[in-house]
Amino acid sequence: MKLKTTFFQKAFLILLGIFLSLFLIEAGLRLGGFTLLAVQEHRNRDAIKKGGAYHILCLGESTTQGQWPPFLEAAINRSGAGIQFTVIDEGMAGTNTGLILSRVESYLNKYHPDMVVAMMGVNDHGAPHLPAETPSASKPELFVKSFKTYKLARLLFHMAFKTNRWALPPKNTHAQPPPQPARHEIVPDAENPGVKKLKKELELNPENGKAYFELGRLYWEQGKFQQAEMHTKKALQINPGNDETYLQLGWLYQEQGKFRQAEIYIKKALKLNPANNKEAYHELGWLYLKQRKFKQAEIYIKKALLVYHGIDHVSGAEGVYLQFGELYREQGKILTADIYTKRALKQINPGNSRARYRTEGLYRKRGQFHQAEESYYRKANLLYISGYNPLTANHYHALKTILDKRKIRLVCVQYPMHNVGPLKNIFAEQADDIVFVDNEKIFREAVKKEGYGAYFLDRIDADFGHCKRKGNKLLGENIARVILREVFHKKFQRNKAGAGGV
Template identity: 30%
Template sequence: MHKTSTKQKILLIMFGLFLCFSLLEIGLRTGGLILSSLQKHRNKISAAKNQDYRILCLGESTTAMGSNNSYPYQLERFLNEKNLGTRFTVINEGIIAGNTTMIIASLEDNLNKYNPDLVITMMGINDTGEIIDHNILDLFKSFRAYKLFALIFLHISENLQNPSAELPKISENISELSGRDNYQQKLNNASNIITMQVKQEEAENLKDNEKRTKNLDRNEAYLTLSHHYRKTGDLLKAEEILSQAISENKNNGLAYSELAKCFWDKKEYAKAEQTLKLAIKYSINDANSYGLLALVHMAKNQSNSARIYFKKTQKLRSKNYFATTKLNYNKLKDSVTDKNIKLICMQYPMRDVNNLRRLFYNQNGAIFVDNEELFKDAVAKDGYDEYFVDIFGGDFGHCTAKGNKLIAENLGEIIINNLL
């Protein structure tokens, strides 16, 4: 009988782990592909109808989500109800959790598949400042299976953690802390505890870059977990996790900003304002925090101060953009206009269209659509929740059916007046 060598056993174990990881990754991605496949099926049916005027909508979840209440679907309905003598087909190729690089990657295929008369884009919100040449570790971290294991590991490590007597556990519920006069003192105490931990790490000869990586990964995990709990409605758990992140780094502007969103969700505007000011203190160029602060002032009927914060937000965004976004927008424009296809570049609700215009080397051949004042007036009149279901963008979010209708009607009028 053949005896398996140690080397063969190791290879078999490694292959088994790789196979399990691959199957898990496939399973996690399958769920996301189901919705996309259903949408593509509807698009193919629409493209086969041989209708007169075909419009292709490109973007991320702000375009893709909403089904019959999405802005592309409502745009098709709006245009056809006008009885203009032309039949319209609007094709929704929005990519949930997508970015401009993903949109560009499928652009030629979509143009060839649907042969549109008009392309509409609203994109860029999910772009980051990362360099395209990721290393192997960055690639591995992009897998959903890795993210799942990271979250599980964080849960287990926190449950099993047993700090020594010299290092008491840092755990405070932010809903309690925020109502106390000694809130800052609590954070200072937490900072002192971390200082002791750092000294122990130095005694163990940990390298500075290793500590920074460790802290970054842990903070990223905190933010990911808090986002999950906030999205599922468990605001107290989200606040607790963000409290832990702040306790470990009192200068964590992003954690303060995320915490303010929890207070916003509970309509605790005074706490949201106080927390956002701390976020801005530690991240002075965070446009999203200024944008949310403007919304808080709108909710408190403080229109003058809201305008000031909106202007600050726009000023920051006019100077700060990701090179990837600019590059991909110009690639898209060149590809579309070279095929003599008309192009509409639409700005997100509540945001300044001039910041979108600045991304282009040459604006000729594109029509720019502004949704800023339209939505600001509507929100001031009816309230934020009438038009948005969340605040993922800082100063705007995914639209309600009513919000998408506002976008669709604005687009429809521009198409009728400028392109037909």
């Protein structure tokens, strides 16, 4: 006699199966993360036990952790330099330059390295990764978001449906450098003449609201948010009716992902001075766009565009058109995004390399690789003046300052396929004692010959991703080659077996 299963029993069994599956996935992800860190720590301890005379500490994100450092050690120890090198891998998946910097002192105390090799910045604000979520005060929501299963599901959804990041370019396609923010000169606080001047002004006149405002702006540009907030709020106390101060606080909170506070202050600025509303509308558009609140973003971007209507020559309208392009691109409306981005390029400023690169990226998403390369990339490349996120640049400066105090050599590595110029631009005239590793030419030639898929597993950015074994070997050996040449004046010796010694 067969037992009949009721609907509720079936539903219970299905839900139980789903729960057990999620539990096993969560346990597997947590165990995997713990195991990866344990293996990395074990390798680092073994490396120190070897007693190598020269210690090299590697810093970075998931493109470093367990990736190219072993190949670097194998390659550099083949050099015959008469030195035993020990390479320590302190890359960490999902981290950013701020977190890396916060751990540097402990790494230096632990390993006492002679050299630090840094390849970092791809996870910083503004990079093409998983968009930030709106901070939540809801305890149940925070509880759900704490699960690694949730984070994995969100990442997979974003990669599959929002970015098309799993699609590898055709074998003979040349990936190009992505758009980057304009370069900012970052000067350490102790040497910043602007900060010194403003502090002197405040000593003479403690009620100088403008000086507090400007000091807040300088600290913000350096990524020192706590000091920036403190001085900007002081300016607001002195002059509570200044809409620009409210707007600056809004920018500051938006940069930190504090979207609710940013919204309050930007709207307050708009209320205080409705006539001067271009920047406020523009910033509210970005604020909602970052939270993927597309309807609200569109409302404020349209309001910003109405202000600029008929005055396209005014600086700033170009940014509104680019903002529209970004809005529609994020919603997958590539044709509409293309129209607005090209309008920014054609009608506002034909020399804007960012707009040209954005257009090139839109063509790529539509699969028109030939048109992207021929029509826009070649022209944009001639105008390409790029830099790093100001926060990333500031963290690179801070890292160098820490290492200089301990007389530790810094090696800055550019990501595969990217030009090393923007990385050098961070340091400008202070770059004489820094070793820079350019991975653009060597990877482009390799990808052109064997195809993107031979060297990369996926796409983090428009033109590179996590390396396969072959890519990590190429990366590690190139870093070894540059270090040997620039620091030890030795020639790199390639492994004849081609196995990389790992």
